Structures are given as C-alpha cells and as structure tokens.
Amino acid sequence: MGVQSKFYKSAFKTLQERKQISEDKAIAKKNKIYKDIPELLEIDNQLSKNMVIVARYALSEGSKQKIEEISKISLELSNRKRQLLCMNNINESDLKVQYFCNNCSDTGYDKNGKVCSCVKSLAKQFAFKELNSSTPLNNCTFENFDCNRYSDDNREVMTTIFDFCKNYADEFNENSQSLLFMGGTGLGKTHLSLSIAGKVIEKGYGVIYGPLSKILAKIEKEHFSQSDSTTLDNICDCDLLIIDDLGTEFLTSFTTSVLYDIINTRILNSKPIIISTNLSVEELEKQYGQRIISRIFGCYKGFVFRGEDIRLD
Ligand SMILES: [Zn+2]
Structure with missing residues (x-):
C-alpha cells in the first residue's frame, strides 16, 4: 500500500522534531544531575577517557596488562556510579535519551536500514488528518x-x-x-x-x-x-x-x-x-x-x- 510521499516527508520532519526534543530534554536532565552530583560528572568523564585509552592500547601489541588495569579502574568507577545513582534515587535510564520510538531511536530507520513502522503510521495519520480536515x-x-x-x-x-x-x-x-x-x-x-x-x-x-x-x-x-x-x-x-x-x-x-x-x-x-x-x-x-x-x-x-x-x- 502506498502513502503519498508528502505525508512521508511530514512524518520524517515530525520524527526529526521529536528526536531534537528528546535529546534536548535528556541533555537538560543530565546537566541538572551533574550539577547536583558533581562526582558523577567526574566519573563519566573519566569513563569516557578510559574507553579511548583502551581502544588505543587495543591496537598495539603487548598492552594486555595495561588494558586490564584500566578496565579494572573503569569497573570500580562504574560501581561507584551505580552507588551514587542509587543513593540519589536516580535510574540509570534517566541519564539516557528517551526516544518516542525505541525501534528506530526516532531516526525513522530500524537496525537493518529499513523505514521504521512508526514512519508509516505517522504518514497515515497525516493522510487521515487531511481527509478529515x-x-x-x-x-x-x-x-x-x-x-x-x-x-x-x-x-x-x-x-x-x-x-x-x-x-x-x-x-x-x-x-x-x-x-x-x-x-x-x-x-x-x-x-x-x-x-x-x-x-x-x-x-x-x-x-x-x-x-x-x-x-x-x-x-x-x-x-x-x-x-x-x-x-x-x-x-x-x-x-x-x-x-x-x-x-x-x-x-x-x-x-x-x-x-x-x-x-x-x-x-x-x-x-x-x-x-x-x-x-x-x-x-x-x-x-x-x-x-x-x-x-x-x-x-x-x-x-x-x-x-x-x-x-x-
Ligand atoms: Zn520508529
């Protein structure tokens, strides 16, 4: 079944807006949490740095021990992070973006690169709206x-x-x-x-x-x-x-x-x-x-x- 391309365009535009709203909200929420618990910001920064270092060592030979050391530190940091979140009644998901559609993260395409069903259903809604206007x-x-x-x-x-x-x-x-x-x-x-x-x-x-x-x-x-x-x-x-x-x-x-x-x-x-x-x-x-x-x-x-x-x- 076909739905006119103009409705698909509107659907993708809506997804883009939704994505932006979700990401803005997530950033604002995260910033507030970091402000309230500065240690959490330090931990997240250090975890990101560690990931880069591990990735770099992974490319060079003979650095197995170094990688293990950093991974151990990262694990400790992650545990401390979980502890902090728990103490402050924060779910780990609160630090992530909450998308309208979990299947495509509001991009409009699923993991296989196919147009997500949410796009089709939005396009239909626009078509119905026009008919009912x-x-x-x-x-x-x-x-x-x-x-x-x-x-x-x-x-x-x-x-x-x-x-x-x-x-x-x-x-x-x-x-x-x-x-x-x-x-x-x-x-x-x-x-x-x-x-x-x-x-x-x-x-x-x-x-x-x-x-x-x-x-x-x-x-x-x-x-x-x-x-x-x-x-x-x-x-x-x-x-x-x-x-x-x-x-x-x-x-x-x-x-x-x-x-x-x-x-x-x-x-x-x-x-x-x-x-x-x-x-x-x-x-x-x-x-x-x-x-x-x-x-x-x-x-x-x-x-x-x-x-x-x-x-x-
Ligand atoms: Zn979707």
Whole structure:
C-alpha cells in the first residue's frame, strides 16, 4: 500500500522534531544531575577517557596488562556510579535519551536500514488528518449530546443508543462491529458518529470520517488523474471508517463500484464501518442496489434514531 510521499516527508520532519526534543530534554536532565552530583560528572568523564585509552592500547601489541588495569579502574568507577545513582534515587535510564520510538531511536530507520513502522503510521495519520480536515470534531462530543432534548416518547430509545455509542467508543478495538444509523435529518446521527470518531482517535486509532460525497470525489480525482493515489487504500485500511450521510452523494457507475469495494473489503478484513443515512431501506436498495445493501444489512448492527430535529431550537 502506498502513502503519498508528502505525508512521508511530514512524518520524517515530525520524527526529526521529536528526536531534537528528546535529546534536548535528556541533555537538560543530565546537566541538572551533574550539577547536583558533581562526582558523577567526574566519573563519566573519566569513563569516557578510559574507553579511548583502551581502544588505543587495543591496537598495539603487548598492552594486555595495561588494558586490564584500566578496565579494572573503569569497573570500580562504574560501581561507584551505580552507588551514587542509587543513593540519589536516580535510574540509570534517566541519564539516557528517551526516544518516542525505541525501534528506530526516532531516526525513522530500524537496525537493518529499513523505514521504521512508526514512519508509516505517522504518514497515515497525516493522510487521515487531511481527509478529515473539513469536518471539525470539537463541536460534536458525548459531553454535549443532550438526551433530554428528545421528547418523552423518544428519550428512552435515544438514551439507549447514546449509551451504546459511548460504550462502543470506550471499548473500541480493530474488531469492533460495524454500525448502521438510520433515521431522519437532525436526529443526532452525525453528532454521535463524530463523538465516536473523536474518542477513538483519542485512543490512538486511525479514523477517517466525513460525507461519502467528499471521500468519493477524492478517490475519483486520484483515479482519473492517475496520481499517487492512496485515499482508497487508506479508506480500506484505516481502523474505523465513518461514512456520514449515505445517500446524499452523486452516484456514477464508478463511485457505486468503489463504494461496493470499500464495504466489501472492510467486511472481508473484519474492519468496522459506521454508516449513517437519512434514507429508508427501500430508498437505499433503489439507490445502491441489492448487492451493496444486503452486504450492509447482513453484517451491521442497525439503530433507528427517533425524535425531532434536535438542531432546531
Ligand atoms: Zn520508529
């Protein structure tokens, strides 16, 4: 699977920044420790000098005894260092740089010179961010979803749906089930979908969300411009895909087949999708055909939202 090179560039840039921050932090911490315990600085300096001397002797013959002498001194210094650290409640790791990624020490390359998986996952995050950029999540959270705005007749059903969604987001994992939100406009489907998106992103998962029309337009543009297309790959591969407002997009034979591919691929790979739609079952079948709709109804847990348009005051 390809991720556009601009996202890789951003990923490497982020790694560089992370590396710098980690190293600056480590230096500051080390300097503070040396200031508090000057003997430690002397020991570390002497240990470094000894290492150089040993390396030099190692190249010349007949210096075995000398090397042993220095190694013995170094061992004593190391023991004294450990003692000092212990007395001051300092872990040896506190003197080392704490990288974000231990696999590549934030260089982006592992020990075999291969691009580290952290680069790939960062590049994906940037790609998802760009796809999601037009839909702000801040306005839609579980905290500002008010079940009391529904009438007495609908409140119980909507509270049950709300509780399910909140629990779904809390417990989300790669194998969570797919959901289908049905019901009229303004009943809270988008609000709850985006609340789930926010929570699941917070947990560190890759989420793509937004109106299907926007997602399909991007895929179509990439397909026909034969660009370094990756949106479709990302959509098939992200941990959670949220398709908002199924039924409002303009369908062509190309987009219908892409939609089928997306739904089918994700079902085959057991990757969850949340679909929300204002359309009825009959309307969905008419618009997308039996093939797609039977796939969705066969594998998704459905919820029918009830109530009045909660966006109207
Ligand atoms: Zn890494």
